[in-house]
Amino acid sequence: MSFAGDERLPNESAHAESRLEDPGGSLGGTACRPDLTSPTLLVSRADLEARYLYLMREVLPEQARAEGWPIRYDHCLMRVALDHVFEDAWYGHLKKRPAYRHLTDEQLAEAIRHAESMRDGGTPVVRVMNRQSLRWRGKQAAS
Numbered sequence: 001m002s003f004a005g006d007e008r009l010p011n012e013s014a015h016a017e018s019r020l021e022d023p024g025g026s027l028g029g030t031a032c033r034p035d036l037t038s039p040t041l042l043v044s045r046a047d048l049e050a051r052y053l054y055l056m057r058e059v060l061p062e063q064a065r066a067e068g069w070p071i072r073y074d075h076c077l078m079r080v081a082l083d084h085v086f087e088d089a090w091y092g093h094l095k096k097r098p099a100y101r102h103l104t105d106e107q108l109a110e111a112i113r114h115a116e117s118m119r120d121g122g123t124p125v126v127r128v129m130n131r132q133s134l135r136w137r138g139k140q141a142a143s
Helices: 012-018 046-067 074-086 105-136
Strands: none
Touching: 046 074, 046 105, 074 105
């Protein structure tokens, strides 16, 4: 699955005004769908969930392997983002699984922002976020 415009943008807010795709050209006769690169423009729960899963299952694991992150599996990346939403181990706040389905829309958007921070910040940011997540869980992070 790929979303249009998923490249990293140095100034994403400058790009925010041009967030609609026009698959048929010139908006004539075909519906536009939102570009799912920013949670600020996602309008439905399904869009939020799709963006979250796309980042966690495709974008971040691929980047993690390419850049040698200390974590690379989707469940580890999800752990870090979700722990940062709650500033604690997420499972103490959500009783049902999968976790993303039981977040509020605001919490899910925040998880997406944390995922995007990992994507944009790369290895140094992931190291810091992973260590903090492990501290919230009472575990020591390996170097």
